[in-house]
Amino acid sequence: MCGRLSQYDGIHDFVAALSMPNALVNNAGDHPFERYNAAPTMQLAIFHQEGDYLHADMVRWGWRPHWxxxxxxxxxxxxxxVAHGPFFRAIxxxxxxxxxxxxxxxxxxxxxxxxxYLIRRRDQAPILCAAIGQYPNAEIPPSEHDGFVIITADSAGGMVDIHDRRPVTFSPELAREWLDPDAPKERAEQMVLNQGEQTEAFEWFRVDRAVGNVRNQGVGLLTPTGD
Incomplete structure (x- = not known):
């Protein structure tokens, strides 16, 4: 995964995609995010679950341990x-x-x-990517060390021709299980190893090279091009 994505819908669109009944603690705002060309270190909206509550927070894309x-x-x-290496052990x-x-x-x-190339779901529904991170909760205030990483796996099928790695993505049902703090760590590892969505759920097409400049934003970056 090369490190560029779009997160332009609003938080309530993403909650609807999760189909999660939990009460929402929304620290991400109610307006569309309109991040058409998001890059590392940007603040992006993530979901995590604390007890019975679903939290939405703006967290920096990228994380490293303090050492x-x-x-x-x-x-x-x-x-x-990711489940066994020392680098990500804390998160x-x-x-x-x-x-x-x-x-x-x-x-x-x-x-x-x-x-x-732009890669999206064939049905154009939101893509639910597995992530881990350090983020605020009821007991820990926001910190300069907060951040998150996206879990990636080998690409398959025709997607390999574009890039050899891709995000691990889940169906809404599995995304809800992944968020459940009571889900055992061993089960979480098996989910990301074996139950991510298949390549067939996605489509991809060429887009304008303007997306290479992170200062360029706007819906025009999402338009297919024959170039």
């Missing part, structure tokens, strides 16, 4: 290592969902510049 000051904060965590229990509208990848097609 890893010699490297940039990763934005992704490989599914093969592995803190499961979250980031709901997005699409993500972007860049493919080498032999030209002078890589070609950007």
């Amino acid at each position: 890893a000051k010699d490297r940039a904060a990763p934005i992704n965590a490989r599914v093969e290592k 592995w229990p803190h499961r979250a969902i980031i709901a997005i509208n699409n993500w972007f990848e860049w493919a080498d097609e032999g030209g002078p510049k890589k070609q950007p």
Whole structure:
């Protein structure tokens, strides 16, 4: 996953996609986010569950443990290592969902510049990506160390031709189970390893190279192009 995505709907659209009956503690606002070209370090809306409440918070994309000051904060965590490696040990229990509208990848097609592609669900419903992170809750106030990472797995099918990694995404039912703080860690690991959505749920197409500049925003970045 190259590190660019869109999160332009509002939080209530994403709650509807989750079909979650829990009362919402909304710290993300009620207006559409309109982030058509979101990049690492940006504040993005994530969901996490605390007791019986679903929380929506704006959290920085990217996280590193306090002792890893010699490297940039990763934005992704490989599914093969995330549950057992030391780097993410502190946040592995803190499961979250980031709901997005699409993500972007860049493919080498032999030209002078890589070609950007937009990837979205075929039904254009929000994409529910598995994430873990450090974020505020009822007992811990917001901190400069807050952040989240998206869990990624190997791509499959035709998506491999665009990029060899992709987010682990869930159906609404599995997303709700992933958020459940009572779900055992072993079950959570099996979910991300074996129960992510298949490539067939997605479609992809070329978009304008303007998406390569993070300062460019707007719905025009989502338009298919034949170039």
